[in-house]
Amino acid sequence: MNEIVKGKQSLLFLHAPRIVSASSVVGSKESEGPLRKLFDRAEKDDLFGAQTWEEAESTMQKEACMTALRKAGISAEEIRYLFGGDLLRQGIATSMGVEDFQIPMFGLYGACSTSGEALALAAMSASAGYGRYMMAVTSSHFGSAEKEFRFPLGYANQRPLSAQWTVTGSGAFVVAGADVPPEPESGTKLEPGAPGRNASGGERRFSHVRISGITVGKIVDYGLKDSQNMGACMAPAAMDTISRNFEDMGRSAGYYDRIITGDLGYIGSSILTDLLKGQGHDIRGRHLDCGMTVFDRETQDTHAGGSGCGCAAVTLAAYVLPKIESGEWGRVLFVPTGALMSTVSFNEGASVPGIAHGIVLEHF
């Protein structure tokens, strides 16, 4: 075995691939939240000009890909492989969303952990030299997710306090091999004021963010069956992946400036802290959850926080990566979490296992 392979589940890349650009496209509620100034595009019309929620989600995903390409200064033809997924049955938002780009693609399903799964595979492929540029994209939409998993919006059902609010958003990432030069070779010159510019005023193309390793998650099932308390269902998987990352890589919590979970929300995050304490790890002070970051708890009435494939993706793109790029955070363990269920599985009484993938992001 070569030296890339670490412990039971992790890889530490010898020539770490880089994230050269990231984009975030969100809907109306997200555009009123704490990160409102950081998104590339915040749309007031949650239908994004489309006729259906599904089509809206695809439109959003297409826009996210286009923005990430624009920021990277490359064309769709320069992307070797695309890794993408969403929450809908048969991943239809992704199939319809990325179709126009005509990039060879791998469809994924990892529930809300899909952004981690996509980034892991993009990094593995870029590091192995299977192409210069890879793309990772995920999305979720409040309207399509409620229809898929719960009730039609017009039904106006009540939500328990443990429920989370699916983020309407899509995040896309361009990942490049270590040997790809920091600036686009094609000579595409980007005007500073052009559409798609990050409102935070950051550089379009990242040049200091790399994926130095990954910890691929396994399915963790504590037997919980409450699909309206996904934070609790996913917390054991987050614990498993985080403690596995520490063990595989010979690290402790203190190695990371931030440990960022995807969408455990308030309930799941509190369980995670306790579970990790039981394993001898203290993440307090350095833990952050995208579901708790994307919405304001006091004013936005999202109960236990945000969730969905888009939650971790847009928070990573708009909030986390710029801080790594600037060096404010040197090392981040990004851990999107997913609850593995369908309406059929929970109606049949199956439990809701979780999965979480760990991505080690570093300033260099």
Place this chain on the structure above:
Amino acid sequence: MNEIVKGKQSLLFLHAPRIVSASSVVGSKESEGPLRKLFDRAEKDDLFGAQTWEEAESTMQKEACMTALRKAGISAEEIRYLFGGDLLRQGIATSMGVEDFQIPMFGLYGACSTSGEALALAAMSASAGYGRYMMAVTSSHFGSAEKEFRFPLGYANQRPLSAQWTVTGSGAFVVAGADVPPEPESGTKLEPGAPGRNASGGERRFSHVRISGITVGKIVDYGLKDSQNMGACMAPAAMDTISRNFEDMGRSAGYYDRIITGDLGYIGSSILTDLLKGQGHDIRGRHLDCGMTVFDRETQDTHAGGSGCGCAAVTLAAYVLPKIESGEWGRVLFVPTGALMSTVSFNEGASVPGIAHGIVLEHF
């Protein structure tokens, strides 16, 4: 760029990974078809002892993984990463099916092309040295698929002649890096008569099958909207991937002993032949379709042929790979095809695009 990368969509592995074992587990109808003597396990009870079709599919997938591990002479802990998927919403058959193995996993969705997607990623990971052994697994089940996409079985609806019959089956594959020795190191000794033995009498562990390259497919949309004629929807994608494979690798149809599509069935296969002819490629005499191979046209009343994630997987495992192992076929281009749709997308009037992934299998 390194020399692995070929043309626009393909990889040609310098140190080609091997398929060390494959398994096939099928239901009652398949066990009456032409390949009946070749499957590892053919179950008369389509519920596989479970309570629901979904649980039956998971049970089948678990059995397929166990059989592939047994034939490879390794334990689940020796598998570094698992790549798996199925047709059900949120890939639940896979989540519940592989959970017990506790292998770090990547959930996939590529409709009926998923066996190709899983084998491609397993080969990419093994070739890059990300672990000694990878596993690829897919499944489909007639009962769960009819419920997911069409009508409950009790409804006894009529099917148009262009419709295909979803194969109840699961195929699993253990893929190893080129440097992994042909025999298991762990010393697990396999008695010839033990359960899981291939009825064709072949060796348990393959030692002459390698994946020498892949052609990753892109989404191909001819605007067809008839979800009951999936062969026609998928044929353009198969054409695209096959002709792209020829172009990327500088080959023609004659290079391969067989070009094997996943589940185009009778209608799709005839369209494929015509489309490729239009591109200047004649595949007649060397084309074979798993959907036309797994069922008997005259006696089994499956209309346009078999389909489903399991169709290509069990045909590959039970019928194709032993012929490559024996050297009867030296070079095979295996091209599982998928129709990208959901009940929501086709009820909303969306077209049914296709995708196909090409896997180059060689005797060595």
